[in-house]
Amino acid sequence: MTLDTVKHAAETPDVEQPWKELGLKEDEYARIREILGRRPTGAELAMYSVMWSEHCSYKSSKVHLKQFGDKVPENDAMLVGIGENAGVVDVGQGYAVTFKVESHNHPSYIEPYQGAATGVGGIVRDILAMGARPVAVVDPLRFGAADHPDTKRVLPGVVAGIGGYGNCLGLPNIGGEVVFDECYQGNPLVNAGCIGVMKHEDIHLAKASGPGNKVILYGARTGGDGIGGVSVLASETFESTGPAKRPAVQVGDPFQEKLLIECTLEIFKEKLVAGIQDLGGAGLSCATSELASAGSGGMRVELDTVHLRDSSLSPEEILMSESQERMCAVVEPQHVDRFMEICEKWDVIATVIGEVTEGSQLEIFWHGEQIVDVPPRTVAHEGPVYHRPFARPSWQDALQADDAGKLPRPQSGAELKDQVLKLVSSPNQASKSWITDQYDRFVQGNTVLAMPEDAGMVRIDEESNLGVAMATDGNGRYAKLDPYTGAQLALAEAYRNVAASGAKPLAISDCLNFGSPEDPDVMWQFAEATRGLADGCLQLGTPVTGGNVSLYNQTGETAIHPTPVVAVLGVIDDVNRRTPIAFAEEGQLLYLLGDTREEFGGSAWSQVVHDHLGGLPPQVDLDREKLLGEILISGSRDGMIDAAHDLSDGGLIQAVAESCLKGGKGARLVVPDGLDAFTFLFSESAGRAIVSVPRSEELRFTDMCGARGLPATRIGVVDGESIDVQGEFTLELTELRTAHEATIPALLA
Amino acid sequence: MTARIGVVTFPGTLDDRDSLRAVRIAGAEPVSLWHRDKDLKQVDAVVLAGGFSYGDYLRAGAISRFSPVMETIIEQAKAGLPVLGICNGFQILTESHLLPGAMLRNNHLHFICREQKLRVENAETAWTADYEAGQEIQVPLKNMDGRYVADERTLDELEAEGRVAFRYLDMNPNGSLRDIAGITNAAGNVVGLMPHPEHAVEPLIGTGRTDGLGFFTSILKKLVNAS
Numbered sequence: 001m002t003l004d005t006v007k008h009a010a011e012t013p014d015v016e017q018p019w020k021e022l023g024l025k026e027d028e029y030a031r032i033r034e035i036l037g038r039r040p041t042g043a044e045l046a047m048y049s050v051m052w053s054e055h056c057s058y059k060s061s062k063v064h065l066k067q068f069g070d071k072v073p074e075n076d077a078m079l080v081g082i083g084e085n086a087g088v089v090d091v092g093q094g095y096a097v098t099f100k101v102e103s104h105n106h107p108s109y110i111e112p113y114q115g116a117a118t119g120v121g122g123i124v125r126d127i128l129a130m131g132a133r134p135v136a137v138v139d140p141l142r143f144g145a146a147d148h149p150d151t152k153r154v155l156p157g158v159v160a161g162i163g164g165y166g167n168c169l170g171l172p173n174i175g176g177e178v179v180f181d182e183c184y185q186g187n188p189l190v191n192a193g194c195i196g197v198m199k200h201e202d203i204h205l206a207k208a209s210g211p212g213n214k215v216i217l218y219g220a221r222t223g224g225d226g227i228g229g230v231s232v233l234a235s236e237t238f239e240s241t242g243p244a245k246r247p248a249v250q251v252g253d254p255f256q257e258k259l260l261i262e263c264t265l266e267i268f269k270e271k272l273v274a275g276i277q278d279l280g281g282a283g284l285s286c287a288t289s290e291l292a293s294a295g296s297g298g299m300r301v302e303l304d305t306v307h308l309r310d311s312s313l314s315p316e317e318i319l320m321s322e323s324q325e326r327m328c329a330v331v332e333p334q335h336v337d338r339f340m341e342i343c344e345k346w347d348v349i350a351t352v353i354g355e356v357t358e359g360s361q362l363e364i365f366w367h368g369e370q371i372v373d374v375p376p377r378t379v380a381h382e383g384p385v386y387h388r389p390f391a392r393p394s395w396q397d398a399l400q401a402d403d404a405g406k407l408p409r410p411q412s413g414a415e416l417k418d419q420v421l422k423l424v425s426s427p428n429q430a431s432k433s434w435i436t437d438q439y440d441r442f443v444q445g446n447t448v449l450a451m452p453e454d455a456g457m458v459r460i461d462e463e464s465n466l467g468v469a470m471a472t473d474g475n476g477r478y479a480k481l482d483p484y485t486g487a488q489l490a491l492a493e494a495y496r497n498v499a500a501s502g503a504k505p506l507a508i509s510d511c512l513n514f515g516s517p518e519d520p521d522v523m524w525q526f527a528e529a530t531r532g533l534a535d536g537c538l539q540l541g542t543p544v545t546g547g548n549v550s551l552y553n554q555t556g557e558t559a560i561h562p563t564p565v566v567a568v569l570g571v572i573d574d575v576n577r578r579t580p581i582a583f584a585e586e587g588q589l590l591y592l593l594g595d596t597r598e599e600f601g602g603s604a605w606s607q608v609v610h611d612h613l614g615g616l617p618p619q620v621d622l623d624r625e626k627l628l629g630e631i632l633i634s635g636s637r638d639g640m641i642d643a644a645h646d647l648s649d650g651g652l653i654q655a656v657a658e659s660c661l662k663g664g665k666g667a668r669l670v671v672p673d674g675l676d677a678f679t680f681l682f683s684e685s686a687g688r689a690i691v692s693v694p695r696s697e698e699l700r701f702t703d704m705c706g707a708r709g710l711p712a713t714r715i716g717v718v719d720g721e722s723i724d725v726q727g728e729f730t731l732e733l734t735e736l737r738t739a740h741e742a743t744i745p746a747l748l749a
Numbered sequence: 750m751t752a753r754i755g756v757v758t759f760p761g762t763l764d765d766r767d768s769l770r771a772v773r774i775a776g777a778e779p780v781s782l783w784h785r786d787k788d789l790k791q792v793d794a795v796v797l798a799g800g801f802s803y804g805d806y807l808r809a810g811a812i813s814r815f816s817p818v819m820e821t822i823i824e825q826a827k828a829g830l831p832v833l834g835i836c837n838g839f840q841i842l843t844e845s846h847l848l849p850g851a852m853l854r855n856n857h858l859h860f861i862c863r864e865q866k867l868r869v870e871n872a873e874t875a876w877t878a879d880y881e882a883g884q885e886i887q888v889p890l891k892n893m894d895g896r897y898v899a900d901e902r903t904l905d906e907l908e909a910e911g912r913v914a915f916r917y918l919d920m921n922p923n924g925s926l927r928d929i930a931g932i933t934n935a936a937g938n939v940v941g942l943m944p945h946p947e948h949a950v951e952p953l954i955g956t957g958r959t960d961g962l963g964f965f966t967s968i969l970k971k972l973v974n975a976s
Contacts, residue, residue: 163860167891168801170763255761255804347760438860442889442948442955445767459954462770576953749857 003315004042006370013039022049028384035378043303043364043371046316047379050282051289054551057383060517061549064527067534068544075543077506080203085126085278086196087545088203089507091571093466096200098130101140101193101472101511101567103550107249108190112157117165117252118226119192121324124169125278128261129327131204131268132196135444136458137166139176139192140472140511140565144185146427146747151180154188155435155748161252162192163438168254169261172447173439174456176472177565180427183476186555191511191548193567195470197460202268206277207294208330211358213274215291215301216336217284218343218350219260219326223309226250226283226322256325263346264327272339275330285319285379287328288354292362292376295330299376301354301364315366330356390523400481402614404600409678416677417729419609421739423682424657426608429650430743431661448575452658454646455501459575467575471497471568474513475649476561477602478617483525484532486602487564488620491536492686493648494568499629500644500689502579502636503570508537510547510566515559517551525562526551533564539622542568579636581645581655582663583692583718588642590667590716592652593628593705594688598679604650605682624687624710631710632689640701643692653681653723655690660723661737668724669716677728680715692718752972754965755782755792757822757838759813763800764835764947771947772796775965777972784816793972794831794875795822797838799891799945809852809894810840819845831875831938831968836892839931839941847939848932849907850899855892856924864956865890865944866918867930871911874937875971879963886960888949890922895943897925897932907932915942 002008009015019029022045032040032048040048054060069081079096080088086100104119120137127134139162144151166173171194208215226249267273275295277287284306292299303315309323331339336352343350357363362379364372410416423429432451441450448467449457455471473493479486491508498505510533515522537544553560572578583590600606601615635641643663645655660667671677693701705712724730754777756768769779780792784802789795803812813819819841826832826847834842842848855861866887869880880886899907904927907913915931923943931942946961948954 160859167860167862167893168761168763168804170800253804255801255806258761258763258801437862440860440862440891442862442891442945443763443767445764445770445948445951445954447955448953 003366003369004371006041006373009041010038015039017045019045023053024049028052031384036374041371042316043319044374046320047285047289047372050285050320051379052383056282056286058549059384060386060388060551061526062385063387064530067530071534071538072543073538073541075541078543078545081545085129085206087507087509088130089545089569091468093461093464094199095460095466096198096203097195097468097569098127098132099193099195099470099567099569100126100509100546101191101565102548103511103513104190104192105187105513105550105553108158109154109188111249112154113161114249114251116158116161116190118250118324119190120162120165121252121257122280123192123194124171124257125280125327127194127196128264129204129206129276129278130196131202132198133265134171134194134196134261135446135460136174136195136456137171137193138174138456138470138472140474141176142179142181142184142189142563144188145182146180148185150185152748158190159435159438165252165254167440169258170443172441172443172450172458174441174447174450174458175470178432178435181476181561183561187553187560189513189563191565193472195468204268204273204276206290207275208291208299208356209295210274210332211298211356212333213356214331214333214336214352215299215354215356216329216331216339216350217306217326217353218329218348220253220256220323221307221309221349222318222321223323224313224317224321227317227320250322250324252324259346259348260325260327263343263348266342267339270338272335273329273331277328279326279328281322283319283321283323289362289376289379291328291330293380295356297360297376298357299354299362300357303364304367305351305353307349307351315371388517388523389520390527391520392524393521399614400616404603404606404612404615405598407606407610407612413728416681417731420653420681420731423604423608423650424654424736425739425743427743427747429604429654431741432744433741434744434749448578449501449580453501453581454497455503457501457503457575457578465574465576467572469498469501469503469570469572472565473497474563474565476563477613479529479564480561480613481602481615481617483528483562485617485620486562487529487532488536489617489686490564490566491533492620492622492625493646494566495540495625495629496646496689498568498570499632500579500646502577502633503572504633505542505568505570505629507545508542508566508568509545510564512547512549513553513560513563513565514551515554519559522559529562529564536622540626577636579641579644581643581659583643583659583665583667584663585642586665586718588692588694588718589698589714590718591691591693592688592713592715593631593691593710594624595685595711596675596679596683596688597685599683599685603682603684618684618686621687627708627710628687628689631705631708634704635691635701640697641691641693645690647688647690649684651682651684652690656723657736657740660733661740665718666720666722666733667716668719668726670726672713672715677725751777752793752969753778753780753791754794754796754968755780755789756796756798757782757784757818759784759802759816761800761802761804762798764798764945768796768798768947771950771965774950775962775969777965777969782818784818787817787821789821794968797832797834797841799836799838802837809837810844813841814844823847826939829936829938833876833964834941835945835947836943839943840894842939842941848934848941849903850897852894853896853898854894855896860893861922862891863922865922867915867944868918870916871914871933874914874933874940876940876964876967877914878971879967885918887956887958888944888946888961889955890944892923892943895923895925897929899926910935914940
């Protein structure tokens with residue numbers, strides 16, 4: 001086959017090109033021709049096709065995501081905002097923290113182990129590329145029905161992949177979620193988050209400037225795996241027929257990534273790089289065009305110098321390959337030797353593949369012949385933007401009218417107890433330790449809190465005990481009922497979880513998982529959710545630092561529930577003051593903070609007991625969330641509370657059950673005046689938490705709540721070996737533990 | 750005076766920084782050792798830390814065992830240098846034949862991370878003197894290939910000579926024969942175990958217990974008293 005050079009392309013305008021197979025639309029192909037003033041070469045077409053994919057270009061979501069930049073709350077913690085590999089926030093004492101959540105949904109369905117593993121690898125490199133040492137990972141996961149046979153294929157593979165990769169990298173896994181719902185049956189959500197820490201002066205950005213500077217590709221060799229991962233796989237709807245897409249999934253090597261991390265951190269320490277970018281989705285196409293586009297524009301690359309795993313790869317394949325564990329650095333010529341020495345020390349292959357040039361074009365050569373000559377901005381930053389039509393779905397009103405408040409409620413104490421047991425043993429509410437025990441939560445020796453705590457927390461300075469916390473939350477059921485409110489509820493819950501751990505919420509990242517943007521119903525859900533999230537962040541004062549959008553999460557016509565997952569990052573001055581969830585001290589008083597209303601729409605109770613989804617989700621009051629957060633943080637700092645647990649799905653009884661089991665102590669509860677036992681136990685009203693208060697602190701604590709105007713109701717005491725709801729039922733902890741812990745192993749082990 | 754305790758970093762070692770921290774908290778001087786150096790920098794004892802050296806490729810510990818630093822460690826361990834192998838370090842010690850037996854994949858085939866109860870069976874080794882024989886401790890355990898195996902004769906010998914240093918209590922997390930969590934050589938200077946004492950040296954971090962600190966204070970006292 002003759003090489004499709006720039007010259008050849010100019011001379012042969014009528015050659016048929018496989019733009020459609022590469023995932024481009026007809027008008028997009030026409031636009032590429034217009035930009036270049038000729039047909040693209042094969043290599044150029046490859047680059048545009050991956051970079052203009054939904055996954056890389058955000059072409060359907062961009063117009064909505066803009067709000068995150070327009071509605072930025074005043075917040076002096078933000079050091080680097082949206083648009084870089086990951087956002088960066090100031091956490092004090094000269095430290096900066098970078099964090100992000102990304103999706104790896106489609107690859108994880110096709111090939112669960114590698115899909116999930118490389119999801120971890122990718123997010124870790126994003127964090128590393130900012131100049132930070134990765135210090136922890138979290139994994140929000142969603143699968144189909146727990147008892148569906150395919151869940152038994154997907155879930156163990158995903159969990160083993162996350163563990164196999166993350167454990168081998170030496171990153172503690174400190175949080176996340178596992179949710180089951182039949183809407184994720186053909187489309188599991190595998191989101192992966194990572195937190196990294198650096199000093200302010202160490203922040204690195206992805207840009208190539210300074211003509212004469214060398215472009216160095218280092219890390220693993222480039223192979224034929226993951227070709228078209230972002231375009232063919234992540235940006236289309238699944239069909240049950242068609243050729244196997246497994247070759248589009250990348251294959252991970254965590255050992256190589258560990259070396260890459262240590263090597264890169266040593267390179268940063270010696271200040272050897274002028275710009276750096278990780279290679280993830282769209283591989284070298286992305287790294288070269290983004291680096292050039294963010295810099296002065298000109299770059300020349302000799303593609304045949306790239307180290308290959310498979311010598312038969314074509315230049316197009318090399319540009320599209322998503323082989324893992326690779327990074328691209330821009331290095332001043334005088335630092336190249338030292339850069340190479342450090343790579344050699346860590347047994348990492350490094351090659352100078354090109355240099356920054358005076359011009360404004362990205363030029364790529366193959367054995368001396370030019371195969372790419374493009375303005376890099378048109379590839380990386382000026383892709384198509386769509387204003388997709390959206391409209392409130394015709395079924396939305398009927399769904400909201402189907403009020404969960406009308407569902408039959410338990411009539412006796414015995415029935416209440418029966419439903420409590422049903423709830424805590426249901427797959428979504430059951431203990432996930434069978435899963436989380438496959439992740440290393442201890443490595444690095446800085447883990448203060450990990451699953452099943454409300455938030456994960458790690459110490460970042462051993463002298464001062466400064467720490468950071470993170471929680472991720474999302475509730476697709478709420479978001480289906482009302483995407484605007486659902487997104488705010490996800491934000492509120494993650495915010496509350498961080499505050500419950502004692503940390504002050506600072507900033508958020510999000511992973512927005514939705515169906516096909518070509519469906520106006522889905523697009524409406526997306527528009528509503530992003531609007532809700534942006535408004536919510538403005539009100540809470542926590543900026544969005546970056547995130548990820550995953551669309552086309554549907555099989556055939558059926559989309560997943562809209563599932564915005566929100567990660568909130570918090571900071572705590574002294575990790576000694578952290579608040580765990582465990583009720584560990586007999587005699588301490590239990591206080592319910594916040595207002596409890598009859599809110600059951602989208603609740604765990606309505607799902608578990610009635611298999612129902614309808615009505616409206618709980619109301620959101622973000623000012624109340626903020627106040628609750630302040631009380632939880634003050635209570636922790638001043639030693640007024642020993643344990644705290646946020647109330648969310650499953651309501652109060654779920655939280656009490658978890659806190660009792662964690663601490664190995666029972667609780668005596670009294671239904672407060674004005675509430676019936678059922679609402680007290682199962683309502684999912686937002687803006688609430690339960691806290692355990694030492695008797696000596698009771699007055700101080702209630703005075704503080706009173707003065708600040710936060711309802712605080714004494715509902716019981718930590719006591720005995722059972723949960724006793726006075727006048728209703730008694731549930732022995734041993735029985736509770738069996739119910740809570742046996743479900744997941746029985747389904748999956 | 751204090752003692753110098755080295756911690757080796759192989760490519761893929763993960764718990765080296767934790768082990769250095771544990772050495773420091775115990776009051777000894779931590780010294781980083783590099784797999785390519787034969788030079789042990791005059792350390793008085795060595796910790797082989799946990800992780801996935803060389804990605805556990807081929808077999809856990811099988812490649813590290815041939816590194817330059819191990820040449821010196823093997824030679825000096827035979828001459829009495831105290832060596833503690835934790836998890837992957839234990840795997841390297843068996844691959845090096847400084848300790849008998851081998852580690853296979855966990856019997857349930859999953860990675861397991863949990864707070865594990867152990868009984869200290871031998872409190873006379875260089876690394877366990879600060880414990881009482883029979884003392885029960887709880888430290889993190891996290892491994893994929895942690896199932897200790899050896900032939901019957903070796904196991905009987907280990908038992909007879911009191912060389913089973915630690916046994917799993919309440920639950921055997923990986924199918925190790927005779928619940929063996931760790932063993933010692935006959936001289937008591939080389940000790941290996943799967944669980945991670947270096948993760949249990951601070952009250953707030955990890956398990957919230959400091960049951961693992963005794964390993965590091967034991968060796969420090971022994972070294973300081975000997976000098």
